[in-house]
Amino acid sequence: MPGQVTLARLGREVTAAFGQAWSRIWFQSMTTTPMEIARIGIGAAMLFHYIIITPYLLEFWGEAGFMPRELVYQIDDSIWSQSVFFYFTAPWQWFAFHGFFLLCCAAFMLGWRTSWVKWFVLVGQISFGARNPIIWYGVDKILNSLIFILCFAPIGRAMSLDRVRAVRAAKRDNLEATLPPYASPRAGACTRMIQIQMAALFFFSGVGKRGEEWWNGDAIWSLFTTYEYYNRLLLDLLASHYWLVNAATYLTLLIEIAFPFLIWQRATRPYLLAAAIFLHLQFAVLLGLPYFSFVMVMGHMSFVRQEWLARLAAWWKRSMGDMEMIYDGRCGFCVRSMVWFLSFDGLGQIKIRNFRSNPSPVVSDAQMEKALYLVLPDGRALPGFEAYRYIVPRVPGSWWLMPLFYVPVFSRLFGRPLYNWIAANRSRLSAMMPGSPRPLMK
């Protein structure tokens, strides 16, 4: 009996230890930021790529092109291989789907309704691949693997329009309200899955290079002499300094084989990450594979530690300095505009002051009656248009407004008068806007 009790206790302890290790590996609570960076990059790359290939849609994925459906079934008759293109009959259906898919890629990039848009991006990507598997290559494979994992991840919770909407909803009730950064074990699990995907890719890519030219150190020469990757200038250099060929060949093997083993350690991760990114920059420039390389780098973002991002954010905030926006809390339109604008301030760089309840020592009430002001640490006070113009390049979430504020001549010619007109008519505009947030009054 005592032996059985000991055995049962041992069993419980082993199970508990395994459970703890499993949770520690997979379910650490993490923010989604590394995956959001990947989402934005992947969405942008896909949007650009699929826009460019639009003229080839029917030629390569259509019925009358190089790959009619019967030919696809001839090389892949699995019922599990599915594409929405299999069910189309008229050319307009291809273009309608393609247009919808492009919109989904744009929404995925911007993080708009991310929770369902990501599934359409996955379906579109798989559909292109299954409809013409012959022209499906490395970049599509890694894209598919990454998007598939992102579909299970709680993305859209940072650096996205979904986040902007959530922050705006919170600020509508109270302009000072902030939303804590989203973090969850599910985000941690999905980040880990992407990491394992990248490590597996490197491992199999490295150990698969068993051919003589790799182990003899000649692979890079062979590569650049094929017509696909022919590069005369580079061959001039390599032919006269052949040791570079050997070094580049062995370095490629070393990075690919070392990566899956050394990327996990705290001390070696930065070097392996830098090496992998360096490798892909070479692929982008020298092999003409920018799409593939960019997507791979986005996959590597999963290895970016949260503390690195936190340090980067802190450095950015420090470098940009404090910014205090002073607004008119009695004007509904102004409060609504502030809610909207502050929703894009993901790093919380802008402090706010309602001059009605908390007068500024720097800007007089008379000045405030005319425009919003931005007060800087050196005591400078920038009014209206100039205030926004100062903020836009310094707050990453508002970078998309740069063209409006920085197009030479146009911005100052139209931007300033437009702002002044809005400021002068803000009471009337407030009255015109139903459901404006309650003005903050003392």
Next chain:
Amino acid sequence: VLGPVMISERWRERLTYLAMSAFIGWHTLAVVVAPAPDSRVTQSLRVLLQPYLTLFWLDNSWDFFAPYIGKGYKIRYVIEDSAGKSHAFVPIDEISWHHPMYRRMTYWFNAIIDDPDTYADRAAALFCQKHASLRPVSISLIQVQELEFTPEDHLSGKHPLDPEFVTETILKHDACPDK
């Protein structure tokens, strides 16, 4: 004392944890088995995983430039018009190296060379159609295969596609369809 809401919340958390754990285990197994070399173990696991790998297009071998680089090859075709005159084309040269479709087209043209029985007829018909204004009578699909090209060859000013560094093989010679 835990209320029913708290209890159901705890159960929901546990179920989510279990479901996510099962998915993680399954997916990680798939990610590792898909590119692994054939063995009795991987073959039996594949039976289980194959529908999942195929449906979501996760069946990747990650064999970039592996096991070896190999020599390059490309396709060219010669169309003979009704006057008996020959017109030669290298389709991959018609698109810029920087264009996003360049790689995809390379794979398509390589597929014609690798498996002419499956793709050559279709390709020949489309190439004839593309040059309908020439009134094509027949078409020859030709594989241009690169040979060994050494650093010395390069330093002496030669190019990998110079005639002495390539061989040509006719893959298919066919009459062009009337329309």
